[in-house]
Amino acid sequence: MQPIPFIDLQTQRDRIREKVDRRIATVLDHGAFIMGPEVRELETALSLFGSMQHTLSCASGTDALTLPLMAWGIKEGDAVFCPSFTFAATAETVALLGATPYFVDVDETTFNMDLDSLEAAIAEVKAEGRLNPRAIIGVCLFGQPADYPALRRIADKHGLKLIADAAQGYGGTIDGAMASRWADVVSTSFFPAKPLGCYGDGGAVQTNDAELAAVMTSLRVHGQNLEDKYDNIRIGINGRMDTIQAAILLEKLAIFPEEIEARGRIAARYSQKLSHVVRTQALLRDAVSTWAQYTVRLPEGTDRAAVAAKLKDAGIPTAIYYPKPLHRQTAYEHYPVSRGELKASDAISKDVISLPMHAYLDEETQDYIVETLTGVLAR
Ligand SMILES: *Cc1c(COP(=O)(O)O)cnc(C)c1O
Numbered sequence: 527m528q529p530i531p532f533i534d535l536q537t538q539r540d541r542i543r544e545k546v547d548r549r550i551a552t553v554l555d556h557g558a559f560i561m562g563p564e565v566r567e568l569e570t571a572l573s574l575f576g577s578m579q580h581t582l583s584c585a586s587g588t589d590a591l592t593l594p595l596m597a598w599g600i601k602e603g604d605a606v607f608c609p610s611f612t613f614a615a616t617a618e619t620v621a622l623l624g625a626t627p628y629f630v631d632v633d634e635t636t637f638n639m640d641l642d643s644l645e646a647a648i649a650e651v652k653a654e655g656r657l658n659p660r661a662i663i664g665v666c667l668f669g670q671p672a673d674y675p676a677l678r679r680i681a682d683k684h685g686l687k688l689i690a691d692a693a694q695g696y697g698g699t700i701d702g703a704m705a706s707r708w709a710d711v712v713s714t715s716f717f718p719a720k721p722l723g724c725y726g727d728g729g730a731v732q733t734n735d736a737e738l739a740a741v742m743t744s745l746r747v748h749g750q751n752l753e754d755k756y757d758n759i760r761i762g763i764n765g766r767m768d769t770i771q772a773a774i775l776l777e778k779l780a781i782f783p784e785e786i787e788a789r790g791r792i793a794a795r796y797s798q799k800l801s802h803v804v805r806t807q808a809l810l811r812d813a814v815s816t817w818a819q820y821t822v823r824l825p826e827g828t829d830r831a832a833v834a835a836k837l838k839d840a841g842i843p844t845a846i847y848y849p850k851p852l853h854r855q856t857a858y859e860h861y862p863v864s865r866g867e868l869k870a871s872d873a874i875s876k877d878v879i880s881l882p883m884h885a886y887l888d889e890e891t892q893d894y895i896v897e898t899l900t901g902v903l904a905r
């Protein structure tokens with residue numbers, strides 16, 4: 527048997543090989559490697575796909591989070607609420623600007639931001655009066671949108687901005703709508719392993735706020751004056767996406783809706799076959815996840831490392847997302863956490879394991895993974 531890939535980029539590559547190669551050749555021929563025509567074309571296509579008026583492509587998902595925070599002037603003395611059980615970039619961007627990431631717990635079943643923990647964190651900041659509450663960053667963990675309708679209500683109640691960190695869940699929906707219906711800003715990443723990835727680093731930030739879009743456009747290129755580019759009017763970054771990556775993404779975006787459907791089908795099949803042996807990620811009502819990861823919680827008391835080793839011996843790669851929540855990591859452990867402890871984040875990080883997941887996982891391979899895991903857990 528062929529080795530089983532954790533994420534299979536080669537099958538997709540074969541599927542769109544000619545189109546991507548032609549797109550890249552076009553860029554090499556016209557030579558506009560920075561801000562070439564494909565960049566504009568991609569931004570227009572993403573605005574349509576993501577139901578937002580303004581899309582800025584940028585150099586990474588991390589920049590896509592940094593740009594709106596910078597544009598809103600988030601700085602030292604400000605608090606931004608974010609989950610602890612996420613990839614580091616979510617909180618890193620906040621800390622980099624000198625503001626305080628305030629860690630919130632996640633729900634034990636959906637793995638997304640816990641609303642009670644969020645309300646408690648906001649109340650703590652207000653009661654203490656030391657930090658200025660500014661924004662919430664909801665994360666589409668493993669592909670499932672956070673409960674954005676509820677996060678919007680909480681944000682409005684407290685006068686906070688809402689960012690959807692959709693790096694893992696771009697294209698996912700709740701009640702048929704993407705995070706763009708509720709969030710002030712949707713940020714995403716095109717890192718190759720994300721559900722919509724390019725062949726290098728890339729990202730995008732979307733908003734319906736024209737003024738915010740204009741400030742972020744300036745910040746993306748060193749804070750330049752959009753009318754006079756040799757007059758920099760604010761401190762910005764070099765956050766542009768390469769034209770070649772935009773060209774590649776145009777072809778990937780064309781097949782993305784179909785891939786989201788395939789991922790949903792594969793995940794549903796996993797869940798149906800595994801729900802009696804492990805705890806599968808619960809979906810919010812009517813949520814469509816893009817299944818960036820298919821992650822399950824092993825039964826209490828299971829030796830996770832031993833399970834991973836046995837699966838590896840059987841040719842099945844796995845990964846642990848995430849073995850340590852952010853509030854347990856060296857660079858972040860001094861930041862405040864809601865109610866002083868994040869029980870669910872701590873518990874989940876100890877028993878999760880992610881299985882091979884991509885749009886091209888065939889049923890035979892999937893059945894082998896399911897049977898092997900079931901067998902390992904029965905022993
Ligand atoms: C990958 C990821 C990012 C950062 O994206 P990069 O393109 O790697 O900078 C941010 N947030 C989450 C939740 C991610 O998974």
